[in-house]
Amino acid sequence: MRYHRPTSIGDAVAIAQDASGTCRFLAGGTDVLVQLRADLVTPDDLIDIKHLPGMRDISRAGDGWRIGAAVTGAEMSENADLKREWPGVVEAMDLVGSTQIQGRATLTGNLCNASPAADSVPAMVAADATVTIAGPGGERTVPVAEIPVSPGRTSLQKGEVITAVNLPARAARSADAYLRFIPRTEMDIAVVGCGINLTLDGDTITHARASLGAVAPTVLLVDAIADALIGSTLGDAALDAAAAAASAACNPIDDKRGTIEFRTRVAGVLTKRAAKIAYERARGQS
Amino acid sequence: MVTVNLWSGLRSHVDGRDSVEIEANNVGEVLRGLVRAYPQLEPVIAAGVSVAVDGRIYAQGLTQPVAPDSEVFLLQRIKGG
């Protein structure tokens, strides 16, 4: 394994483009090092990017936010403005691993690991977040939902690296929430995850995005949940319809972490609970 | 003679009885006497047994005295974790 510490994004891209074997970028390293230790993936080239300019920055981008690829979960949680505007995204990232993991793990890494159970991804999808990708052909911007294509695989091309996650401008009276189900209180991989992002007019939901994690090969954006919520004031009928839509959208597997039956059912439960949290948060916003 | 109570899984080795009489003054003599009277018990005892004498469980002590009126039980060897 060769360890690289390039001095610019351009150099990083060039190393990756020239790599003949397995190549990985290193930001937080909380997945890469686990795979290395378990002999699952030993990269031939490992490219450390976290010291590069902008990688560790959380900054305003217009009315939205730019979160550098090497920003840790802990740094996100400590940013009060970000947390106020995108509580769901921040809390989703905060759920990844322990305090120690939070000191290293990144949104971008969580996305690029391409696990269907990644906590931050449903929240980013519900938030309609995009990523900025640097590659041999220059920069491009892509919706988060388009990055994972199957468990462990992304749509990133050879030589491409995500440099930042972009969160859109926060509308008035809007908020997001993310909930996951795990058997313990911490230190688990989501058995089901649900992100909800709502905008209200008065008390009526006018805009909604909803996503589910760990119930399909990739994170799902579920329009049917949004449709069930839009136009409602989150009464029981809307909640029941949203839960039913969530369960209907599930296409999970049986594995060591949960059953098809369990995931399908709990997806509905979490959808209701996350919607209630997002709704209360949105009502609390001016 | 000492009455030695056996666990019921051993009945097939001792003509269907749940206790046997053995001439013995200590735990070691109980075990040797059992094997002499019922050679089928030899592998069981060799594999390790405990002997309860008046409620106290002896996992190893062959010299522990046994009286004719002692309550004696053969038990499977007690270990722990």
Next chain:
Amino acid sequence: MAFDEVKTEGFKQVGTRPRRPDGVDKVTGRAKFGADAYAPGMLHAAIVRSPHAHARILSIDTSRAKALKGVKAVVTRADFAEGLTGDDWDVLENVMAGDKALYDGHAVAAVAATSALIARDAAKLIEVEYEVLAHVTDVDAAMADGAPVIRDGAADSSVPAGLHPNVVRYHESGHGDVHAGFGEADLVIEESFRTEAAHQGYIEPHACLAQLGPDGKGELWCCTQGHFHVQKLCAKMLGMEASNLRVTASEIGGGFGGKTTVFIEPVALALSRKTSRPVKLVMSRSEVFRATGPTSSTSMDVKIGMKKDGTITACQGVFRLQGGAFPGAPMEFTAMCAFAPYDVKNVHQIGYDVMTNRPKQAAYRAPGSPMAAFATESVLDMLCNQLGLDPLDVRLKNAAKEGSKASYGPRYERIGLVETLEAAREHAHYSAPLGSDQGRGVSCGFWFNHGGETSVTLALSEDGTAALSVGTPDIGGSRASMCLMAAEELGIPYDNVRTTIADTATLGYNEVSHGSRVTYASGLATIRAARDAVQKLCARAAAKWGIDEDAVIWEDGCAKPSGPNAGEFDPLPIAEITAEMGSTGGPIVGHFEATPEGAGVSFATHIVDAEVDKETGATKVVRYTVVQDAGKAIHPTYVEGQYQGGAAQGIGWALNEEYIYGDDGRLQNAVFLDYRIPVASDLPMIDTVIVEVPNPGHPYGVRGVGETSICPPLAAIANAVSNAAGVRMRHLPMSPPRILKALDGD
């Protein structure tokens, strides 16, 4: 104080809570655990493990590995002793596979190299050709007709004819007439239960550093609960004399029964013998899960009859335990413990030891007993619920007492079950109101405890301080208890006693730190060794005063004349005697070597409140109280710690911990992320009540406390969850999917 006198009151130091003597070592990182040893010229080793649950090993090609730069040696089964039999053969077969790999993770070869990375790379270059065989990992499936046979001829003479060859041992015991007993009952309930295999989950992976030279003399450093046992086993496996192998126990990062045997130590020694260099071998966490002992999984049927007034009329149980690919599942303990808390006229229990393609089970804290309590105490809870009786009243009504005939045969000596039940009933927890979706569960638990071979020495220094050497590794603070007991007997300050865990060359044989035996047996030995030293001190004083030895007593660290000479001479402090010992007869050392046999059984009663989220099946333990008889708590803080630790492990086992196998027979969750032991945020504070009913078999009344604490939790939590959910949980762990399924009526 006479050598064998019993003392149950008037303690000056026992029962206090001083700081542990190794505290600073442990909080500064200075303490040396298994993996913390290094030696000049040291090699690192790695093990090749079977990816198959059951496979014939056709060939092992080590040529590519040996060709790798830095590789110094490879070993396979051919490098170990031949001709072992019985348990010794089983342990060797588990350490290194012979003809067949018997479970996913079974060791088949090992390599030593100049760095850990090279060793790991080399292990990947060892090519093993397998013929994959049909496998079975479930206990009931392994007993069924047509199940693959793990090892034909493994069954012993206890097994009745007609059973599957995977059933290798059989137990049956009981007394009275259960058929008649069930006839006397107003209500009889029979239920089936299952528990999954749980791992001991110690945080320190197995680690050792071995050195064995051409002179046949060896040194071994390892984390173990019993280094004398390691010495014995390794010597056999390497074909060497035990006394040529000196084993030193490192500090040990948890064991709970899982470090009572050997896994990697013989391998490191074999590699060291081939290279004449020190070899370090450390397991990864996944190796720990795949290849070291979890406890057995079980399938159990329990039937209990009860009268309307709560009298138990008969108990019957069938307990099937799989213990992996070797005989030894602790089914006889499951059977013997199942009904042990109760004085029942008619009782009958059967146990089956069943082989499967899983790792060889290792003892886990009161092996076999927690599962038994789960089955028994669940049925008792159902009976109480249906008959409208208070669960603690019913347990008190039937509780075994001194003189009661135990379900496993003999009559009990003095025991403290009733006292724990009464304390539980009076505890504020038992009458506290429950919140919504909450349920309360209680359970009793029983464990035998154990004595075992024990040897200690207590050497006095010129300044009157004492060096105590014991041979039982300190897993949870036992040095503090030893220091307290020695100080109590000698009448010197606690800080004037230093306790060391001696290596195998320094003391007589000591049985493993298991069976809750350390504070009992090493404690008894310490007291006796101190009394031996005191007798010698008194003799020196007597000689100095020119009076009879019997006329000297020992009080407050001083020899004092007594009887007709009382007051005739000034008390002689220990330091004044030891200052002159070289010229008054030589060094003063107290000894004790014996096999104490009065461990004294113990009982606990636990109360737990659990809250169940009926929409997701998630359970939260909201309140927990442990009441347990310690006999005598030498250092109450560490007794509490044992109670709390046992409860926490039980909570994990009851709710989330389990070995999950795929259809391919491979372990699916060999990481802490997916083998879910409780984390800090999962647990409440764990309240403790120490009951002290002295054990007549110990000079201070001590009973073991480590193991009994894990006996009630599975049942207590299952009862709490069942009462909260309104549906009986019969399969552990009660993971959220299982709870939701049960709520749906299975």
Next chain:
Amino acid sequence: MSMIHVSTTVNGDEVDFVCDPRETLLDVLRDRLALTGAKEGCGTGDCGACSVMVDDRLVCSCLMLGAEAEGKSIATVEGLAKGEDLHPLQEKFIEHAALQCGICTPGILVATKALLDKNPDPTETEVRYWLAGNLCRCTGYDKIIRAVMDTAADLRKAS
């Protein structure tokens, strides 16, 4: 395999080492710098026994490469006591018997110091969640939580 030269600071001391690119910071601390206080319980970031501070941030040293330590400031359990004086957390852990076997203790001490530096007045729940990544199999956490809360109270009184 080419080795990497790294210059870093450990417990205030400037340190240089060479390591294989695959070696973790934990490997380097233990095998190259003889600092065996940090323990490997899992190697996958799940147990916290290898917890150290890197540039004042709590991390698992098993999930960081030795090569990444270049220019960083690392603090381990060995740096907690100042000369003969134990850190108050160390004192309280001994006093409360907040350890049995002691293998998780170095990681828990480093983690709790990080917590109290950041939040001198944590609730029991905050302590429990902060420590969720530090597994302890012996104690049931009860005495650990009490030791941390008691230390925090003492430190607040002293400040």
